Amino acid sequence: MAIHGLSESLYPKKPAHFNLESLIRPNILALHPYRCARDDYSEGILLDANENSLGHSIQPPKTARTELDEIEGLDLHRYPSPSHEPIKSKIAHIRNLPGPAHVFLGVGSDEVIDLLIRIIVKPGGEEKILITPPTYGMYSVCAQINDVGVVKVPLELESTHGEGGESGRFSLRVDKVKEAIDADPLIKIIFLCSPGNPTGTTIALSSVKQVLDYENFKGVVVVDEAYIDFANPSASATSLVTEYANLCVAQTLSKSFGLAAIRLGIAIAHPALVHVLNNAKAPYNISTPTAYLALRALSPESLDLKHNKITILNASREKLLQSFSTIPALGIPIGSNEANFIMVPVLDKNGKKDTDRAQAVYRTLAEEKGIVVRFRGKEVGCEACLRVTVGTEEENERLVEKLKEILAD
The missing domain is CATH 3.90.1150.10 (Aspartate Aminotransferase, domain 1)
Structure with a gap:
């Protein structure tokens, strides 16, 4: 099987006994990677x-000449903290959580998504995730990388008509999600993007609760809230975390905080799930400069x-x-x-x-x-x-x- 997107001129030729294609898992060879916004254009x-x-x-401190002065003064020759409790405590405070045990930090939300799939869904294609297109493309990409199946239950467009055609609000068809669960008990994670990317629509908490309460579903519901700060705060599923151990809310500093470059993602969940995520992550996944900037971004100012x-x-x-x-x-x-x-x-x-x-x-x-x-x-x-x-x-x-x-x- 060919390596998707690789020019034939770039295939390895030495040593003769080595064949990269036969070494890589077939699902990775066939992978169509997520196309990020900078793949086509990076200027303008x-x-x-x-x-x-x-x-x-980030409000700069009055005592520092530049941000770089502050960062250069950090212990960059030392490995960073593996836990970053001060950041977790601040996030717990601003999201009204009982404490930092409910917070996991990842290298962007993408690490959170990938790690959840790796710790919950068994590779091989039999066990699956469920997504609700149109939705964020990385759910499917991570599923394919990890060799797990994907079940799709499209969102429903509640139509309105007017000049310029048909439009409306996207909504989650809970009945269709339940049908998919009943048809395939090997669905382990349900990914709900709220507000959706690219729909820009929040999913009603009442719909999220119906899925969480459905006894036939034995897995985890992940509500991806990368854009939640641009919506009504009452739409956040973080209010349900202490009630439901089968819920994980993914957030990020990339969007409303304006810190896409530092790559800090967040998972908010029951302490037991957070503990498993911490057990499975890389030892020092959050760098010291990232942690420094995140703490500054979480200051009252x-x-x-x-x-x-x-x-x-x-x-x-x-x-x-x-x-x-x-x-x-x-x-x-x-x-x-x-x-x-x-x-x-x-x-x-x-x-x-x-x-x-x-x-x-x-x-x-x-x-x-x-x-x-x-x-x-x-x-x-x-x-x-x-x-x-x-x-x-x-x-x-x-x-x-x-x-x-x-x-x-």
Whole structure:
């Protein structure tokens, strides 16, 4: 079996007795890796990766000349703490948890996702995870890497009709999830993304509780809340953690905290599950510079700054939605817009969703106008859609201007 995406010229030729393809697990050879936002474009106005466009929310100390001065003063020649209890305690406090025993730290949410699959789901394809497309692509990628099966129960689009076609809020079909569980008792993890990526829609806690309470499901429900701070705080499943030992809530400092570069993910769960995660992780998975910056980001002053930036971004999201409504070739945005991005379909001359035109607009924006958004038009429920991160006021204005130019043709 060929190695997906590798040029024949790069296959190893020495020693003659060594064959890399036969050594690698077949599911890894066949893997189509998750395509991140920077695979195609890395320059210009970057509105494709749902980063915090207003920058990080760390308030610099009055005594330091620069952030680098502080970091250079750390014990970088020593291995970092394996536990980082001060960070966990601060997270427990701001998320209203009983204590740090409920908190696990990973290298981004992706390590949390991968580690949960590795500790719970047996490789071989018989045991499975359940996902609800359209959803975050790394669930399926991690499943394939770990050689576990994937069951798909699509979200349902509660349709509304208007000029620009059909739109609405995505919702979880709990009855369909239960049917899938009954049909396959080897489902071990259910991944629910809330607010969803790319749907921008929160899943009702009542629906989450129905799945958690379903006696036929013996596994763990993972609610991925990477974007929760842009939504109503009452939508967070962290309020259920002390009640349900079969719940794990994944969060991150990448989005609302504006710290995508430091790679700090969080799992909030029953202390028993957190303990197993700690047993299975790499010994020093969180670096000292990352821990330092995370602690600074969790200070009262930085949390105030973060809150102010969320307020600005949410207001900018509403303004951008209004601007999109003035462009005839854009349809009604998909989802309920509870994150820091918008999913909007591109229409043809007759007002129908046009996937080819959406892809062309994506390329033209990036290659000719210097503005990078994300094409999502071939995913379930996202026909002809572009996913647009809310940028700064100037970036949003330039985006709208260039969209009007391109779509005027």
